[in-house]
Amino acid sequence: MGAQSALRIYKDATAIITGGASGIGRALAEDLAARGAEVVLADLQTEQAEELAAKIRAAGGKATAARLDVTDHEAFTRLVEETVERTGRLDYLFNNAGISHGMGAGARHYRIEDWRRVIDVNLGGVVNGVNAAYNVMIDQGFGHIVNTASMAGLVPSPGTTSYVTTKHAVVGLSHNLRAEGAQLGVRVSVLCPGVIRTPFIEGGAYGREVEGVTGQQSKEMWEKRKPIAPEEFARKALDAVARNEGVIVLPAQWKLFWWLFRLAPKFCLTIATKTFEDLGRTSSAPRPGGKQGAAAATEKG
Template sequence: MTGRRRTYGTHAVVTGAGSGIGRAFALDLARRAGRVVCADIDSTTAGKTAAEIKEQGGEAIAVECDVSSADAVDHLAGAARSWFGREPDLVVNNAGIGAGGRVVGDGPLSDWHRTISINLWGVIHGCHTFLPAMREAGAGGVINVASAAGFTAAPKMAAYNVSKAGVVSLSETLAAELSGTGVGVTVLCPTFVRTNIFGGELIDATAARLARRISGVVGFSPERVARMTLNAHDRGRLYVVPQPDARILWHAKRFLPGPYARTAGLAGRFLPGAEPEN
């Protein structure tokens, strides 16, 4: 698919489609006359999204998939090809978990491994598995869901920040590698979105409560973010930084890196979250 309607009439795979932004992507793609594979580690929520699409007259199936496993993503690709009768032409690498509330050196290393295995390796697995066929066909698109955390580098969010920064870097690399091939790449970098990501087991309870309160006041709906991202992908945009606060931080980090880091450090001292025990 080429041109300005890359997200219409697609054969799309969406990971993390059981809730939040992933669910919003799946529903919007179905409304754009797409057929959608709704993948999620929770087969029940994936099934609910697929059922909602079918109730609205669309076509969808649910596939259970743990994106941290390369074998599971290979299985997802096989299931998608079997149902579509062809290769997918749009992949939304959305699945992820939240993590935060601890400074570097505090807490178990297993938190780092889990965060990166899902948030970064999940996107790597999706790109590695689905992109070769798109490159060969000279058509298609990939949308990777990162976060403004990937460039804001807020204190007490190191594992999450690193995982999302990796997704941004991967997407930038792909944009260079795929230039001129007919395959588009877009990376989404939002701040607060009204989803359940702040309820993850790797987020300190106090920090999670604050994030939910802020999100409830200034956060965008997942439907709005998904729609903005799909429209941007149609326009060939690499970066989607949807909220005004994210764009302010984006420019501050780029043009005033030293003052930005010092300000972030001062602000971090007042952020809630677990403090080091030693």
């Protein structure tokens, strides 16, 4: 493995960021580079990743772009191995890539392939990243895995059931891996953003738009929850990662929802039910068996 020292925060560190071409991933990459880390932007959006890497290098930072489908375990493993061979270390893995289908429409509109795609990317991609990087970090004696979940991994969020399923799983994975990794020199944190103003709130580049709940409607729904800029999120998140916090909830006011759900889950589920009922009254989403079934949905991207 070569000569190693200890985890670097963040100067002269090496970090791989999946979904690094846009949104939260992009903001994390730019902030990490500004703090002196070398960043690897792993994304299917290769042109955007290349443009961002060039921008970071032009500003005096270190960045490379790599095409990566996080559902491809062999490709993920190869990227980790190549990065370690080139830089001599892997300080951070940000498992950040994620997708959603039919935000706001509800599980009744999902096709089985929608379930599988969201699970493969949002959970399978994290598992692939952990499997590729965890033992490398153990062998070198240090490392920090940072998984992007969501507030939807901590509390109910009706209308996003497939997404919620994966994000709860990512939170559970992160808790367990943090407990295991602590005695092996590997830190693990999980990011649980509230609403961040990124393309994701409109469905993202690889989400599926369910007819009746358009990207614009999704955006309007989330805008009511006062999203923050990804740059603000990244700055605060990286400060928390540096402190080795286990569960990182941002913006901070969203912690109130998490605490309330833990204290009064029945009450919160009642509120969630009412919220979804209100969403149904303002949405034109088709009902199963109607003239416009879920098969009328179109792919975004």
